[in-house]
Amino acid sequence: MEFKDILAPLDIELKKVSMLGGSMAIVVVPYENMDMALRAKRETDTAIKYGDYLVMGVFGMGADEASTQFLSIPKGIAVFPKEGSDAQALFFAAVERLNMSKVGSPWVKSLWDSIKETSVPDADSDGEGKLLTGSFYQFYAFMASHPEEMGRIVTTMNPADRHWIEDILPFGMVSAYAQAAAVPEGDLSRFIEGWNYKEKLERKRELGKVTLRKFRTMEHLFTLPSISREIIEMAGDPLVAASKMAKIIEKDPVLTSRLLKVVNSAFYGFRRQIVSVEHAVVILGNDEVVNLAFSIAVHQIMDRIAPKQGILLWEHSLMVAHLAQWLGPLLGCTAANALYTLGLLHDFGKIIFLQRGYTPGELTTMSSLQDLAGEEKETGMSHAEMGAFIAEKWNLPEDIVDGLLSHHLPSKAKDTCMAVTVHLADSIAHTAALSLNEINTAAARFLGPDKMTLLSGEVVSKRHEYVHTRVKALLDM
Ligand SMILES: [Fe+2]
Numbered sequence: 001m002e003f004k005d006i007l008a009p010l011d012i013e014l015k016k017v018s019m020l021g022g023s024m025a026i027v028v029v030p031y032e033n034m035d036m037a038l039r040a041k042r043e044t045d046t047a048i049k050y051g052d053y054l055v056m057g058v059f060g061m062g063a064d065e066a067s068t069q070f071l072s073i074p075k076g077i078a079v080f081p082k083e084g085s086d087a088q089a090l091f092f093a094a095v096e097r098l099n100m101s102k103v104g105s106p107w108v109k110s111l112w113d114s115i116k117e118t119s120v121p122d123a124d125s126d127g128e129g130k131l132l133t134g135s136f137y138q139f140y141a142f143m144a145s146h147p148e149e150m151g152r153i154v155t156t157m158n159p160a161d162r163h164w165i166e167d168i169l170p171f172g173m174v175s176a177y178a179q180a181a182a183v184p185e186g187d188l189s190r191f192i193e194g195w196n197y198k199e200k201l202e203r204k205r206e207l208g209k210v211t212l213r214k215f216r217t218m219e220h221l222f223t224l225p226s227i228s229r230e231i232i233e234m235a236g237d238p239l240v241a242a243s244k245m246a247k248i249i250e251k252d253p254v255l256t257s258r259l260l261k262v263v264n265s266a267f268y269g270f271r272r273q274i275v276s277v278e279h280a281v282v283i284l285g286n287d288e289v290v291n292l293a294f295s296i297a298v299h300q301i302m303d304r305i306a307p308k309q310g311i312l313l314w315e316h317s318l319m320v321a322h323l324a325q326w327l328g329p330l331l332g333c334t335a336a337n338a339l340y341t342l343g344l345l346h347d348f349g350k351i352i353f354l355q356r357g358y359t360p361g362e363l364t365t366m367s368s369l370q371d372l373a374g375e376e377k378e379t380g381m382s383h384a385e386m387g388a389f390i391a392e393k394w395n396l397p398e399d400i401v402d403g404l405l406s407h408h409l410p411s412k413a414k415d416t417c418m419a420v421t422v423h424l425a426d427s428i429a430h431t432a433a434l435s436l437n438e439i440n441t442a443a444a445r446f447l448g449p450d451k452m453t454l455l456s457g458e459v460v461s462k463r464h465e466y467v468h469t470r471v472k473a474l475l476d477m
């Protein structure tokens, strides 16, 4: 049968519409989406199968209305009489749009390409490259504050790009896309283009370079007592002998006395029986002593540099460290000790901001994309980048640096499990619950239904209470 003949029923409908002086949208949908499209179409609309497509004539509608009717179905639309007078011409116009929409509209595609480009640090950039180009919270916050427009953009994207962009946003927003209202395409172009992505990114980078330059010379901030470094190295080796460990810790008398005070406190319940570090290692085990020693060492640094609000952060950091240590194995992460360190240091960037007179995002709730954007606007980087910068200066292991960098964007982490764990522990520490709406989409996806059932409201709130009591006891000493 000739192509024209196949579309003949549509031409008959078009003639009727033309006589009545109305309009009609020709909607072309790929064959694989035919079932969804047939469900969405009204009884009065005409539908014809042709080759790889389903071609529909939708009465009395313009492009925006037809687009709403077939929301989240890939499609191309051409409208009679505005864009053609016969079914064949309209069909070709609609197919062309469909093909364009498969890769996203040209402006969406070019924008996304440039975002992807700018967010991947080039291989030979120095360590600072990833701190300046790895994230752009001001843009993520802008997107997160426009759920309707984002819903519309994301539903026209191909799955790979879609995933990439959704992983940056809060899960609560992404899971509500289905209800996203229709926004005319013209408004979408203005929405993105009007934001001046390129100029703003350039400004952020310049500001970040200035901040890093300022901080590079502050040696006193960056001297992690060598003892801490040795402790971290031990943490990576579960077979270190108790005597060797004790020797390292005992090199620092203040650390030693604090450690013995803690292990002999009511917190551990041994009632002043532990007389030496070696004894503590034998009774409590390597991991516990390493974590404790490192906590005390980091606390000493914090005490030295952090102003009053630092106390709040220190309690929160301990909470996250303990929660991460519990959560990691449940989620299948292997490096439990690194998780403790990571939890302890995850918001260290905020301490640095506080100390230098900058405004870190909210201290009593988990940083939102808006908070992170605020830090970035002021310094060109967020507390996550700042924390990673310090950790790098301290020569901490690469997985710690990477985990700090990506604790608010786990999709960018090298070890997703670690970053997701700290991200969730952060949220639980603040809310005593797994607040799905607030957490990042990549983290929610990583959890999936199976792991979610392990973390019921009751389990999470009980663990929070337990950890909170322990941390309070530690802080009271
Ligand atoms: Fe954070």
Ligand SMILES: [Fe+2]
Residues within 6 Å of the ligand: 316, 320, 346, 347, 366, 367, 426
């Ligand atoms: Fe935090």
